[in-house]
Amino acid sequence: MDLTDVMFTLYPYAKSLHIMAVLSWMAGLFYLPRLFVYHVEQAENVQEAVPIFLTMEEKLLRIIMRPAMYVSWAAGLFIVLTPGIVDWSYVWPWTKGVSVIAMTWFHHWLLFRYRDFQEGRNRLTGRQFRLMNEVPTVLMLVIVVSVIFKF
Numbered sequence: 001m002d003l004t005d006v007m008f009t010l011y012p013y014a015k016s017l018h019i020m021a022v023l024s025w026m027a028g029l030f031y032l033p034r035l036f037v038y039h040v041e042q043a044e045n046v047q048e049a050v051p052i053f054l055t056m057e058e059k060l061l062r063i064i065m066r067p068a069m070y071v072s073w074a075a076g077l078f079i080v081l082t083p084g085i086v087d088w089s090y091v092w093p094w095t096k097g098v099s100v101i102a103m104t105w106f107h108h109w110l111l112f113r114y115r116d117f118q119e120g121r122n123r124l125t126g127r128q129f130r131l132m133n134e135v136p137t138v139l140m141l142v143i144v145v146s147v148i149f150k151f
Contacts, residue, residue, distance in 0.1 A: 007082040014082075018075035021068045026136060028065035029103070032057060032110050033133035039117060041126040057114050069107055076100070092146040099142045106135050 035057050043049040080086050086093050109132075116122040 004083050007078070011079065011082050011085070014075045014078045018072060018079060021071035021075060024064060025068035025072050025103075025107075026140060028060055028068065029107065029110070029136040030133065032060055032065070032114075033129045035060070036110075036113060036117070036124075036129040037126040037133075040122065040124065040129065054114075054118060057117065061111060061114060065107065065110075069104065073100075073104075090150060092150045096143050096146040099139045099146070103136060103139045103143075106132075106139070 035053065039050075039053040039057070043053045080093070088094075113122065113124065113129075116124075
């Protein structure tokens with residue numbers, strides 16, 4: 001059994017793992033900006049709320065989002081490297097790839113906003129975080145349409 005056979009055998013497992021990890025990562029990418037909205041708009045008004053928000057945000061980033069992002073990338077790269085799965089002459093793998101890189105950038109942007117909160121130097125408003133909450137939605141639409149229609 002050569003490497004290609006092994007990759008074809010493992011492909012459905014990698015694809016399943018990829019889908020589960022992406023779902024978890026997306027849940028975090030949707031929820032963390034919403035937590036930031038509440039952090040900005042409510043935490044300052046409620047005594048002792050700031051440490052609670054920081055704990056929730058940190059655990060979401062460290063325990064759910066980061067591992068899910070790593071597994072999404074690892075399983076996705078395995079899928080892409082499996083011979084015959086992706087036809088690079090089409091546009092869709094490139095639009096998906098660029099969107100995944102943008103999603104990763106957004107993840108890191110959120111991490112830096114968390115650090116701003118940690119250090120007491122957040123400058124963004126609840127409205128700005130609400131607008132940024134649309135970024136993963138747009139990227140998800142591009143990714144899903146790219147993968148399903150394979151244009």
